[in-house]
Amino acid sequence: MKRAMILVMMFALTGMLLAACGGSNGGAPANQPPQTNKEDGTNSKPEGEQVKLKFFSALADRSNGPGKIEQNLIDAYMKENPNVKIEVEALQDEPYKAKMKVYASSNDIPDIVQSWGQASFIKPLIDAGLMLELNEADFASSKFVPGATDGFSQDGKLYGLPRNTDFFVIYYNKKLFEDHGVKVPETTQELKAAAEAFRKAGINPIASNGMEGWSLPIWFEYVAQRHNGDFNQMDAVLNGEAAFSGNADFLAAATEMQEFAVIKGLADGFITADYGTSRNMFGQGQAAMFLMGNWEAGLATDENFPEEFRNNVGAIPYPASDKGKTTDVAAWFGGGYSVAKNSKHPEEAVKFLQYFFAPENWAKQLWQTGSGTPAQNFDEFLTGSESELQKQLIGIFSSITSSSGTPVQDNGTDEFKTKVMEAHQNLLSQLITPEAFLKELDAAVALIK
Amino acid sequence: MERQGRPPIVLQLLLGLVALLQIFPLVWLVNFSFLKSGDFFGSEILKWPKTFEFANYVNAFTYGSVPKYLLNSFIITAVTIVAAAVFSLMMGYAFTRMEWKLRGLALGLIMLGMIVPIHATLLPNFTLFNNMGLLDHPLSLILPYIAFSLPISTLIMTGFLETVPRSIEESAVMDGCGVFGLLTRIIFPITKPAVATVCIMNFISWWNEFIMANTFLTSDRFKTLPFSIMKFAGQYSSNYGAQFAVMTMIALPTLIIYLLFTEQMARGITAGAVKG
Numbered sequence: 001m002k003r004a005m006i007l008v009m010m011f012a013l014t015g016m017l018l019a020a021c022g023g024s025n026g027g028a029p030a031n032q033p034p035q036t037n038k039e040d041g042t043n044s045k046p047e048g049e050q051v052k053l054k055f056f057s058a059l060a061d062r063s064n065g066p067g068k069i070e071q072n073l074i075d076a077y078m079k080e081n082p083n084v085k086i087e088v089e090a091l092q093d094e095p096y097k098a099k100m101k102v103y104a105s106s107n108d109i110p111d112i113v114q115s116w117g118q119a120s121f122i123k124p125l126i127d128a129g130l131m132l133e134l135n136e137a138d139f140a141s142s143k144f145v146p147g148a149t150d151g152f153s154q155d156g157k158l159y160g161l162p163r164n165t166d167f168f169v170i171y172y173n174k175k176l177f178e179d180h181g182v183k184v185p186e187t188t189q190e191l192k193a194a195a196e197a198f199r200k201a202g203i204n205p206i207a208s209n210g211m212e213g214w215s216l217p218i219w220f221e222y223v224a225q226r227h228n229g230d231f232n233q234m235d236a237v238l239n240g241e242a243a244f245s246g247n248a249d250f251l252a253a254a255t256e257m258q259e260f261a262v263i264k265g266l267a268d269g270f271i272t273a274d275y276g277t278s279r280n281m282f283g284q285g286q287a288a289m290f291l292m293g294n295w296e297a298g299l300a301t302d303e304n305f306p307e308e309f310r311n312n313v314g315a316i317p318y319p320a321s322d323k324g325k326t327t328d329v330a331a332w333f334g335g336g337y338s339v340a341k342n343s344k345h346p347e348e349a350v351k352f353l354q355y356f357f358a359p360e361n362w363a364k365q366l367w368q369t370g371s372g373t374p375a376q377n378f379d380e381f382l383t384g385s386e387s388e389l390q391k392q393l394i395g396i397f398s399s400i401t402s403s404s405g406t407p408v409q410d411n412g413t414d415e416f417k418t419k420v421m422e423a424h425q426n427l428l429s430q431l432i433t434p435e436a437f438l439k440e441l442d443a444a445v446a447l448i449k
Numbered sequence: 450m451e452r453q454g455r456p457p458i459v460l461q462l463l464l465g466l467v468a469l470l471q472i473f474p475l476v477w478l479v480n481f482s483f484l485k486s487g488d489f490f491g492s493e494i495l496k497w498p499k500t501f502e503f504a505n506y507v508n509a510f511t512y513g514s515v516p517k518y519l520l521n522s523f524i525i526t527a528v529t530i531v532a533a534a535v536f537s538l539m540m541g542y543a544f545t546r547m548e549w550k551l552r553g554l555a556l557g558l559i560m561l562g563m564i565v566p567i568h569a570t571l572l573p574n575f576t577l578f579n580n581m582g583l584l585d586h587p588l589s590l591i592l593p594y595i596a597f598s599l600p601i602s603t604l605i606m607t608g609f610l611e612t613v614p615r616s617i618e619e620s621a622v623m624d625g626c627g628v629f630g631l632l633t634r635i636i637f638p639i640t641k642p643a644v645a646t647v648c649i650m651n652f653i654s655w656w657n658e659f660i661m662a663n664t665f666l667t668s669d670r671f672k673t674l675p676f677s678i679m680k681f682a683g684q685y686s687s688n689y690g691a692q693f694a695v696m697t698m699i700a701l702p703t704l705i706i707y708l709l710f711t712e713q714m715a716r717g718i719t720a721g722a723v724k725g
Contacts, residue, residue, distance in 0.1 A: 054667075060682045063512050067684070089667045092682040095659075102575050102664055276686045277490040284491055295685065304487030 051348045053086045054110035056103075058096040058335065062088075065298070065371040066163070073362065077355050084348060097121070104130055109340035111349045115160045116335050117151025118410035119448075120417055122160060125338070131159040132339040132346055134353075142357040143377040148333050151406055160338035161357060162375040164295070164366070167331035167403070168218050168318065169396055171282065171290040171299060175312040176203060182288070185319045186326075188226050188256070195265030198288045204267035206260070207278040207287035210428065211271060213421030217408045219291055220424060221330050222318045224253040229323035231330075231404040237441075238411050240449050244438040254427060254434035261428045271429055285309055294397070295372045300389035315392045317399075329396065331403035333375050373397060412448035419444035478700060482506070482693035489689045505694035513677040513695055514669070521587070522656065522673040523702075528591050530651045533598035534644050540599070541606025542636055546618070556607070562600035571664050578665060589665040590673075594655045602647040609643035610636070645713040649706060656703060674699050 055074065059067035067090065074086050089110065091099060096114070103109045109130055115122050125131050136149070136158050145165065152160035170185075177184055177194075180201045185191035195205035209215055225231050228249035236242045244250045260266055267273065267287045282290035283305040290296075299305070299313050317326040337356075339349045356362055363374035364381040370390055386394070409420040423440035426432045432440065455461070481489065482505055483498045509515045543549075544556050570593065578589045613636075621635050637644070659675040666672055677695045681688040707714075 059684055060679050061684070061688070062680070064683060064688070087668065091663065092679055093684075095663050095679070098660075099664060102572055105572060106576050106579060108579065273490075276689060279686050280487060280490040283487050286492070302487065304485045306487075 051084045051345050055086050055088045056110040056113040057090040058114040060090050060092040069365045111343040115338040118406050120410050126154050132341045134158045148375040160336050162333035162336035164334045165373045165375045166293045166334045167329050169315045171315050176288045188319050188321045191319045199264050204287035205265045206289045207267045207282045208270045208291050209275045209278045211274045216424035218330050221404045223257050226321035226324035227253045244441045254437050294393050297370045297390050300387040317396045327399045327401040329400045332406050416444050416447045482697045486689045505690040508691040509694040518674045518677050526655050529594040530648045532595050533602050533651050537602035537606045540603045541610050544607050545610040585667045598651045642713050642716040649714050
């Protein structure tokens with residue numbers, strides 16, 4: 001009996017192993033049909049040479065917002081050009097950057113990749129000769145706004161194209177301001193006063209994603225500009241022409257920023273809040289203001305939030321001071337695309353990007369779906385039926401007289417970025433004095449000289 | 450008499466509290482999988498949904514491709530744990546019962562595998578698989594999964610086998626049993642608790658594995674369950690409701706297996722630990 005049992009068990013074990021192995025082979029075709037059908041569909045009418053392009057995107061969500069538009073344009077392009085097949089691989093920011101490093105070090109970069117026009121991302125790739133030089137004239141009809149391609153250029157050569165214009169604003173909840181009789185801030189003093197008033201009323205004043213840290217340096221750029229009246233002063237420091245320490249304006253700015261922490265002007269637990277936490281806090285009406293970029297135009301239409309909030313959300317530019325105006329905006333050009341130098345079909349990749357950036361494609365769809373602000377001229381696509389929030393954002397955008405350019409922390413290596421963000425987090429956690437904060441920033445800048 | 454009575458009330462309360470703490474994350478996970486994304490990060494710890502958002506689960510099954518990824522995950526994990534169990538059993542036998550040169554060295558080498566961090570192997574493996582044409586293939590996950598399972602699995606197996614008296618095998622040999630017969634008819638049935646332990650441990654390690662899957666897989670065809678969560682990750686904020694729905698489904702098999710085999714597992718580990 002026992003032997004029989006053992007035999008049965010032995011067979012069961014080997015059976016499992018075989019079934020599992022067979023499954024891995026058999027499972028694949030079972031999953032395949034939808035894909036092969038697609039392939040067959042495109043292959044059935046071959047026109048010209050068959051081309052396969054690999055497209056590596058950092059827009060992981062393909063069913064909402066920019067990711068959906070990107071996918072739609074890719075699908076439409078494949079339909080119009082049956083000989084081209086675009087394989088999309090989409091990962092979220094951090095996994096994307098990690099895998100990009102693997103691709104780069106094995107010299108196996110996909111044909112078209114998402115890139116950021118920021119030294120921390122694109123410079124090593126350009127320096128290693130992995131990015132294809134693009135011809136600016138090829139994209140003349142895309143009508144990029146002036147300066148949009150600067151971040152993607154090195155030594156006068158173009159290596160990428162930007163997708164969005166990003167700028168920082170203050171979103172606010174009109175109802176909370178009215179209910180508590182707080183004046184919507186127009187000056188930096190009023191912003192502080194508003195923060196104090198809300199704290200007194202037991203409402204979180206400003207929501208911010210302090211844990212991730214990247215929004216804090218952008219905020220500091222604003223505060224500093226309102227003290228010295230010139231965004232370029234910070235660039236001068238980054239270029240090694242000046243220093244943060246010993247500059248009275250920067251010190252005053254750092255002190256003012258820390259003041260917000262002292263008066264508890266930031267939402268409770270802001271230093272441990274990530275993007276979703278701070279956004280939801282604002283969306284649930286628990287915070288009066290949300291310091292964030294223009295890409296949140298969708299707040300007014302996001303059905304995850306109560307209707308009362310959606311009808312009451314507005315955007316204002318960062319308040320003015322005697323030196324800085326509300327038209328001085330922290331604005332930059334964010335993510336975009338580059339083509340790999342070792343691409344087998346560079347012309348086809350460029351052709352696709354031309355299609356993608358044709359004004360009626362990306363720029364129009366991005367704007368009209370409220371998913372962001374294109375880096376291209378899109379005046380002709382204003383429909384007039386934009387949400388109130390969108391109109392306020394476009395008002396801020398079209399009023400820009402001077403802009404900050406690439407966010408401070410993105411001007412250098414990863415190490416630089418981490419140091420800069422940590423310095424801001426420490427300042428706002430009141431772990432260091434404003435003087436020490438400026439010293440830490442200088443130490444970070446020393447890394448990229 | 451007293452021993453059969455209930456344990457003291459303090460102990461019961463304490464244990465109840467521990468149980469509650471252990472179960473809470475699961476309750477929270479299931480609870481929030483029925484909420485709208487906008488309800489997350491609110492002031493309540495648990496929140497009774499105004500309307501149950503079954504749409505989260507619908508999204509997970511349709512856009513999130515849960516069934517397809519679940520099958521992929523299942524196949525990859527199943528092959529891995531079966532192979533790892535077979536290899537570690539055979540190696541455990543070879544290390545405890547057979548006398549051969551370099552035995553100590555070989556065992557040491559395999560144990561060294563425990564100190565290799567996964568991240569250090571990503572790039573070399575990527576290059577290797579790229580050259581072998583194995584990228585974007587289930588084997589590119591199964592092979593490293595098995596390799597990373599072996600050190601700890603072998604350790605448990607050798608530990609367990611040390612405690613098994615040799616006399617059973619000796620009598621089997623006298624009855625004319627060969628080496629493979631010994632393994633399959635004698636050793637395997639005796640070491641079942643250890644085999645179960647090894648299988649469950651490996652299941653828990655690889656069921657959720659993401660970093661290798663993320664590096665070696667590109668096409669949708671072979672992707673595993675964690676990718677489903679990623680599909681709901683937006684550029685800035687995400688569809689948290691759907692992500693929680695996916696996570697609930699990822700957690701289920703682990704939970705079921707754990708509940709079914711928890712006793713076996715405890716036996717396997719403690720038996721192995723008796724002898725140093």
